[in-house]
Amino acid sequence: MTESPLIERELIRGIVEEVFRVMLKLKVEPAVEADEASGTRVTATVTLSGPPGSVPACYGFALEIPEVLAFKIASLLSPTPILAWSSLVEDACGEVVNLLAGNAKGHLTANYWLSVPTVVHGKDYQWSMPKLEVRQVERFRCGDSLVKVYLGEERAS
């Protein structure tokens, strides 16, 4: 990971805190320690693609949370509590990463387009965007859950 963040740390922290507070009524706080997630987790990714010839060609954005927090988020967006994985949880996680990236986009570039989100859920997997140079990993606490936000840009070919 390179030294220079894509978005000033205070800005991206503000975006994440605001999305969780306004959309979900959840409080998140920056976390210092890098606890590695264990158990079932959820990764939601989205990219921002530029017009042909733009540099970088793409930005990448990922949100990683434990399953228990995904259930909590989906429950807050649903009229009934959610205790098992369903399309409602998938939708909720996709929506949150979409909102985070959509807000971050304003600080990166105007004329890039969001992809549809991809949501991965499981106990034993690795995800990657092979062309992505991760420039920033921001960690937050939401109750007992660790929230990780990754930002990067496509490496020049």
Add this chain to the structure above:
Amino acid sequence: MTEAASLIRSNVLRGIVVDIFRLMLKLEVEPVAAAPRAPSPGTKVTGVVSMSSAVEDPSEASFAVILEMSENLAFRVVGAMLQQEVNSWSELAEDACGEIANMIAGNAKKHLVNSHVLSMPTVIVGVDYKWCLPNLHLKQVECFSCGGESFKVMIGEEKRKTA
């Protein structure tokens, strides 16, 4: 899934996949009728590339191409690309699987829509995971066999946005 729901004519998409494997990897691939009823056990690899509308028109749907294969087949693909034997997962394997998904999407795009831009590929590898694209209607699944290993290529269209 009916043929009428397909986004690209089945023989066109099959041709794209067969050509990419043949020309780029020197691997023979055959279309097969249907996927196994249950997912194969073991480690699998999924590559996802989406195509986003490059115009600020909410009626323009995005698309995505998903490639799913066993880790064994991924090793064979990576080995063919690098022209060396590959037996373990690595960044090179991620790159190669992302590149194949990217090429399939790039070629499929010509038959879907001109004005869209490709995302970076996302690659997932693991034993116990599920993936989804929550805003996407999966509209086409094409199954293939490569040296006795089956794999799938799927295409979906974004659910219509409300203006």
